[in-house]
Structure formats: structure tokens, C-alpha cells
Amino acid sequence: MDLYTNLRKGEKGAWISIGAYIFLSSIKLTFGFLGSSEALKADGFNNLTDILASIAVLVGLRISQKPPDENHHYGHLRAETIASLLASFIMAVIGLQVLTNAFRSIFEPIAEAPSLITAWIAFFSAIIMYGVYRYNLKLSQEIKSSAVRAAAYDNRSDALVSVGAGIGIFGAVFGAPILDIITAFIIGLIIIKTALDIFKESVMTLTDGFDEDEVETLSVLVRRVPGVITLRDFKGRNHGNVMFIDLTVSVAPHLNVIESHWITEEIEKKIQKVKPNCVILVHIEPDSSFSMDEADD
Template identity: 55%
Template structure:
């Protein structure tokens, strides 16, 4: 799949999320206010944050498509990661607002019993978001897009949030009216957790963190290349949805420059195909051969 096609698929997924969030946020906020459901209003506010988050990811995707320039020799791919981090901030802030509002309602015991219509709306919304999640997570795996993966996880979180809201609303129908604001509290916690998870992953990547196990798999792949005797050092970092790799390998000391270069080319091709490595810097050193000296006594 070409980079252009991958970008087009990612944008399609973000636009789908954006359309779903706009529709559902208006639906939930309207029904929640009319039929007195704090859980559904909290869920609607959650979707309102998702609109802003989706817009941030979309802007990040647009910027990430810009070609490399003098100030950005590796391109602008990290704009997508930065957009995901901004989206996480928005989620946490709104989640805290919903949490405070719901707790105040429980403490003051200003609770109204919500209508069954609010519960049906929540279930309908959950089914819509599960369908959007399945579509987007499939695209995210195909394109290895961090921004779309964050959007897909948020889609799934929204579906669970709506299910939680529905449980609270239906519970209130049986006289347990405090279940509705309690569901709003749980919704708020899920919003905050989703925001934190996205922030943790994006901050890890922006600070040049890299998954240790994936690095070991790359090292094993390099050692399978004919002519590589040892991997002395391997450093990797994420750049958007791609990887930048610096590696030092040991080869037989008798190899000439052309033979050593052929090994590095094979190494680069294998890693680019398997691990979506965008840029590889390979440093070649002679392998130390230890000879055993036998002494006859």
C-alpha cells in the first residue's frame, strides 16, 4: 500500500468518526436534557470532546503530509502524534468537568428519574460506535496509523460509555434513581482513562521511547541476514507511524566495502518491508575473531 493510499484511508476513518460524533452528540444532549438523564448528557459531552479530538487528529494528518524541508529533514509525520496528544488533553479536561458535575448531583441529591427513551438512545449510540470502531481499527492495522488507532480506541470507549449510561438509566426505571448520576461518574472516569492512555502512548513516542520487545525482534531479524555476525547496538524511535533506526553491526573483517554494503542493503530492505522502517542508519564494524592457540606440551 502506498503512503498516499494509506493517508486517504486514515482520513476516511477520521471523517467517519467525526460524522458519527456530531450526530450522536446532538442526539444525546437533546434527549438527555429533555428526559432528565445526567448519564446521557455526560455521554453527549463526551462525544462533544470527541468532535474536537477528531478535528485535532484531522489537522495533524494534513500537516503530516507536508514533505520534508530544511527545518524538518525527516518530514512532518510527528504532527499526527502531537494531534493525538492534544486530543488526550481535551478528553481529560471534559472528563473532569463531567465527574465534578455528577458528584455534586449525588452529594446534593438533586436527582430526577430519567425516561426509558434516554436508555434506548444510549443503546442505539453504543451500536453505532461499535460499528465505527470495527471499521477504524481495521484501517488502523492496515495503515499502522497512530492517530487512527487513537480514534478507534476512543470509538470503542464511547460504545462502552453508552452501555454504562444505558445501565444507569434502566436501573433508575426500577426505582434506583441514583444509578443514573453514578453512571455519569463512571462515564467520566472512562473518558479520563481513555485520555490518559492516549497521552501515555503519544508522550512515550514523542520522547523517543520505543517498545523493547519490538526492538529485540528487529535485532533477531538483523542477525538472520547473511553476513551479520553480531548486532552491537540498536536504537529505534517512532516518527509518526514509521520508525527511524540506528544500528551498529559486526561483519567478517576480511569483507571489502562492496560486500559490506551489500549486507547493509539487504538488512535495510528486510526491515523496511517488515517493520515499516522509514530511515535506517547502519554502521559497520569488523567482527573480532578469536583464535584458539593450541600448545603441545
């Protein structure tokens, strides 16, 4: 299954997330206002940000499927990252709004405890989101998509947030109304933290940052390829779900073109075995320290 087929399949997970978030945010905000629950309203606003994030993933997946053209020689795979960056700003704004509302509620008289039904709505939402999480996790493993996997983990954290909201509401119903406001405040912090995590990851990708652990792991594989004397240079960058790697290795100077090409193919096989969505460019250089006596041996 090729990359673009995987991107199309990944859209299904984004659509399911969008549908679930629209449904759950609607009932949470409705019952949150009717049932006087700050925690459930905050959870509903959290799901609104998730709708935007899922739409960003969907749009990114759709644009990423466009093939390379004269202005985009590497394709449009970074469209997904740009959309995620924009979504992080929107999430941060909504998170700050939730925090502001919760903070104001602390200094306002509590008219009544939230309705018990709002707690059950929160737990019901947690069950729904856990099911979406399991589906997207399985899909991400099937198509090897980091974007869908990230969406799955977002689904899981949303399920946990709903469980926390339900617990906070129960505490408020049974004699501690301040717990409902505290839970709303915590949910606001979770929204902002998620926005910051997405922002940092997006900036890392857009500025051609590359994980040092990945460099070390893949460098070990390259050095173990027969014929490679020295790994002189290793550069990596990510475009969406595709990893681009540029390598410079030194080999024995007496090798012919066919033998050198065999080494490059072995390097590509080793790396693509652990990183299937990877484009590798290997530059071969003769090793000046390699003597002809060693070649004769």
C-alpha cells in the same frame, strides 16, 4: 501504496468519526437534558471530547503529509503526535467537569428518574459507534495506520460506554435513580483514563521513547542475517506512523563494499517485512575479533 497515500486515506476514517460524534453528541445532550439523565449527558460530553480528538487526528494527518523541508529533514510526521497531546489536555478538562457534575448530583435531591427514551438513545448510539469501529478497524488494517487503529479502538470504547450508560439509565428508571449518577461518574473516570493514556503515549513518542519489546524482537531478526557477527548498537524512535531505526553491526573485516552492502540490504528487508513503515540506517564496522583463519574457513 506509499506512506502519504495512506495518510490521505486515513483522513476518511477521521471524517467519519467526526460526523458520527457530532450527530451522537447532539442527540445525547439534547435528550440527556430533556430526559433528566446524568449518564446520557456525561456520554454526550464524552463524545464532544472525541470530536476534538478526531479533529486532532485529522489535522495531524494533514500536516504529516507535508514533505521534508530545510527545517524538517525528517518531514512533519510528528504533527499528529503533538495534536494528540493537545487533545489529551482538552479531554482531561472535560472529564473533570463530568466528574464534578456527577459528584454534585449525589448531594442534590433527585427530582425525577430519567426518561426511558434516554436509555434507548444510549443503546442506539452504541450500535452506531460499533459500526464506525468496524469501518475504521478495517481501514487501519488496509493502510497499516496506527493512528486510525487507535481511533478505531476509541470508537469501540465509546460503544461500550454507551452500553454502560444505557444499563445505568434502565436501573434508574426502574427504581434505583442513583445508578444514573454512578454511571455518569464512571464515564468521567473513563474520559480521564483515556486522556492519560493518550498523554503517556504522546510523551513517549515526543521524547524518543522506544518499546523494549520492539527492540528485542527486531534485534533477533538482525542477528539472524547471514554475515552479521555482532549487533553493537540499536536505537529507535517514532515519527508518527514511521519508525526510524539506527543500527551498528560488526562484520568480517575482509568483506568488500559490495558484500557489506548486501548485508545492510538483507537487514532492511528482514525488518521492513514485519515493519513496512520503517526507515533503517545501518552502520557497518569490521569485527576485530574475527581472524583471517576464520575467513579462510
